[in-house]
Amino acid sequence: MEKQLIVRYREYESAEQMEKVDSELVCKALEATNLSYAPYSKFNVGAAVRMSDGRIFTGANQENAAFPSGLCAERTALFYAHAHADGAYIESIAIAASQGGVQVKQPITPCGSCRQVMAEFCTSDNPVSVLLAGSAKSIKFDNALDLLPFTFDSF
DSSP states (O other): OOOOOOOOOEEESSGGGSOHHHHHHHHHHHHHGGGOBOTTTOOEEEEEEEETTSOEEEEEOBOOSSGGGOBOHHHHHHHHHHHTOTTOOEEEEEEEEEETTEEOSSOOOOOHHHHHHHHHTOBTTBOOEEEEEOSSOEEEESOGGGTSSSOTTOO
């Protein structure tokens, strides 16, 4: 039996066209790129996570000379937010990147490990939205599972 997978998302010319709460989260992610430690790639990534109670937590990529020892901005922010959740749940995450202090034109997408971590926080009652920001366009997925439709327990 053949099946088809359809992924829906919205594309914006800029983050300013998004809803105010989403645009605010993108701004926090872009600010977080300044907290990145990326002496090897010179590619600064920031993430911002909004909780159900309105709090926002940020994270940035942290590189290390022993490359597997670094950590992506998305997981840094998600793990920090969850550790401080106090009963709140994760509603959305925004991801932005810069090089040389300038936001990249095209939105970047999370790596597979980060997608799996995002999926862990999704429930049927709580589909975590994902905002990918670039200076030329921004994208919104209503559910992180759209970025990783076949998680470990999806069948």
